[in-house]
Amino acid sequence: MKALPYDELRALYRNFLHSQNISKATINTAYVDTFYLWRKGSKELFWNAVTATDFENEAKNALIKALSENSTGNVSSLVNGYLSHLRRFRLFLASDGTAEPSVLNQGKTANRAYTRKKKMDVDVPYPSIEQVEFYLVKWDGLENYHLQEDALNKLFFELCPKNTDVIDILLKASTLNDFYSTNIFSIYPVAKHICALDIDTRLKAGDVTLVGDIQYVTIGDIEKNFYSFATKYCSHHNPLDYPIYDSYVDEVLRYFRNRDSFSDFQDGDLKDYVNFKGILIDFRAFYGLDKFNLKQIDQYVWQLGKDYFPKNYGKKNRGDK
Template structure:
């Protein structure tokens, strides 16, 4: 097995994990965290550690040393989780990979069943530093998202940083509407509404109530709720203070509330931007992810939601207000 590449070994190990009586979320976490020493140190250290005669002490020492260099979390708390993954990997080594053929069919059946599960049955990987690093790396590797963000940064930070000229606002709002497919079919009333609010000082100060002021726009005789768009407009002026609300983010936060009780909130609280930001901060704190800013947390949660939950496009109407997300 030492001759296998990193990806080959992980693929073989994943087959073994499917043969064990463990949850999908544990499989997803083990598939990443078991190989922490390989990623952060070297292939040689990984193999020397898992094959050590005094495994418990040597593995714990190696993990503490590596975690101390690479993590801002509580090392003594984190080390036990990584150690348990290495113990399971040693069981895999003891099996000599014989689970591979027997599990292939089972894995296919599990995957098939998994795709048919309802949202409430989906097992999403537990939030961790490793998971965030994985998804941030994935984000940076998506050329379309990266270049789109570069273009928006140039527009919002260099070409049209202020919000006193309705033409500048119209350019920014139109670009956001197109890039994010926010389905605002008459963008000028939105730009005019934003211009009337005199928002620059509030944006700089990170005034979270501003999103609520921007989101409601009357077009014709209809009051519309552009909540997600409003959060995006503020975020692209001040990304650290204004995380973006999106249906993917909504799904993920509700999922982990239901599974881990990281925060006590009602579903409707996510549609209140002041409460939404507090909930996202609670999420970051609960899972020990304080080394990441809200923009990074937002990117991670968005990609996680995109992977695990379907997107529902369309309009929702409630109490005479048309909502477009």
């Protein structure tokens, strides 16, 4: 193995990755990130790290040094991701290419904690300035989402900026319900409920408790909880103060909590908007992403969830489920 040129070794490793029961996104990440020490240091540095007797300490120290010299991200959080890729590569060295995927995470406490979600095969790239910028550029290239958002901006900011006329609210709520596939089957009671709340002053002030007031709507004799819709409705009036909640964002935040311990929230806290916004702010601070506003973090995290935690059914865009 050590005698192989860089490209041949990577090609051989990629074949191994495809033989494992892991996602395409994880394969693509591992194919690049596994060889970080080689790219940023040298072939000798890479092989010394992956074959070290005291692998965990020596590889980690080598990665910390390389990341400190070459990355703008949070080194203490980045290092664990690259280390996990080297662990998988060591399995490749020791196997015939048919190792069981469950072996890959032995000895990794954070990964063991995540087995209850059966996501051991997912290696999401560590959040960094470069990653966020990559996904923001990608967002701008998603014509359907981009134009859809432009249409909503025109509706919310130009045509119907206020929430005092139930007809204006009905137009906005109906459009959101259709664009986002939020599955509200009776939209008029929702519009009437929003109109009665007199929300404009609170929206402008970024009052996070407003989401909780909007989300619960009684239709007939049944109280409905339209949490994700409520975050979207507020966000499209004031995107910098109201990040959007949906299932993709939920998945990503729980994933990084379990892997990196950036926060100690409970799963249910994400369904409370005051807590949710605080968790997203903690996420931004932990990974050194403070240069980005919450709208940009929201776009990044959503796309990350869509890439690494895809659903088994179709959605037009950012649905509730």
